[in-house]
Amino acid sequence: MDAGADPGGGRAGRASARIELSGVTRRFTSPTGKVFTALRDVNFTVEPGQFCAVVGPTGCGKSTTLGMVAGLDRPSAGSVRVGGAEVDGITEGVSFMFQQDALLPWKTVLANVALGPVFRGVGKKQAQASARDWLGRVGLRGFEDHHPHQLSGGMRKRVAMAAALINEPSILLMDEPFGALDVQTKAIMSNELLGLWEELKPSVLFITHDLEEAVALSDRVVVMTSGPGTIKGVYDIDLPRPRGAVQEIRFEPRFLELHHQIWESLKDEVQRAYADTGGTSGTAGVEGASGSSGSSGRSKPAGER
Ligand SMILES: Nc1ncnc2c1ncn2[C@@H]1O[C@H](COP(=O)(O)OP(=O)(O)OP(=O)(O)O)[C@@H](O)[C@H]1O
Helix, strand or coil: CCCCCCCCCCHHHHHHCCEEEEEEEEEEECCCCCEEEEEEEEEEEECCCCEEEEECCCCCCHHHHHHHHHCCCCCCEEEEEECCEECCCCCCCEEEEECCCCCCCCCCHHHHHHHHHHHCCCCHHHHHHHHHHHHHHCCCCCCCCCCHHHCCHHHHHHHHHHHHHCCCCCEEEEECCCCCCCHHHHHHHHHHHHHHHHHHCCEEEEECCCHHHHHHHCCEEEEECCCCECEEEEEECCCCCCCCCHHHHCCCHHHHHHHHHHHHHHHHHHHHHHHHCCCCCCCCCCCCCCCCCCCCCCCCCCECC
């Protein structure tokens, strides 16, 4: 059986890759019994094959949201549905990419990428053949026998991308996947991700602090408020596809317009979160704060909620 032909709920599940959060609230209880609301009444949808970014200040509940879509966590109220069915257990057909590389240091690059198909019961030879193919697709031919510590941060990210995509997921959940990379490597990886996403078209939920990255990559940007996280706005990004180089699209007038519009919504939340954590006001340390020099023309968000 070919690894690519049996994506384990991946390609087969493409039609059912709609993610829908309705009235999602998540409360946590501390050991002393104090109840803390991390998310309140969150509503948004990611259509099958759509690339959706979630931006919001630190601690607003972005990772908590991702965890519930993955099936690693449950809402305290409301529902998380994938393909129309309530998430109950680990969601099928999902792959992940995190800021930290989830690679096994004692395994070779080839073995790391082959891990997904092997876990799904694909024969070792076929899994390795598929892993070789994927390593070629992410530009790592010749590095099959290396171990993760012998690679640069960008190369490890490519291995992680191959390991995620070899499963041909119907849903790709990404939590600041390029957050630890330098600006140039991040741009290269973003371009590679977009190219592969356009081939495979999983639904993507992409968490980032970088608004430029969110606008450059996505079809839809969801803006969350500072905690408790609620949805402040959902913006459809009508930049044409394929996007081409993300470094260049950032100079397009429409990019600047969208960036400016979304930043206007996001910056209040960032300032509020910063003040809540003992800072003064301002946008210190926020990516995207200086890049909003575009036109002041406004266009209508897909829906302010
Ligand atoms: N298991 C847990 N128990 C208690 N509180 C939690 C738990 N998980 C998350 N929280 C709290 O919920 C809030 C949201 O956390 P979350 O990690 O989802 O935010 P985030 O938006 O991803 O943050 P960041 O941008 O800094 O990564 C935070 O205040 C966090 O401390």
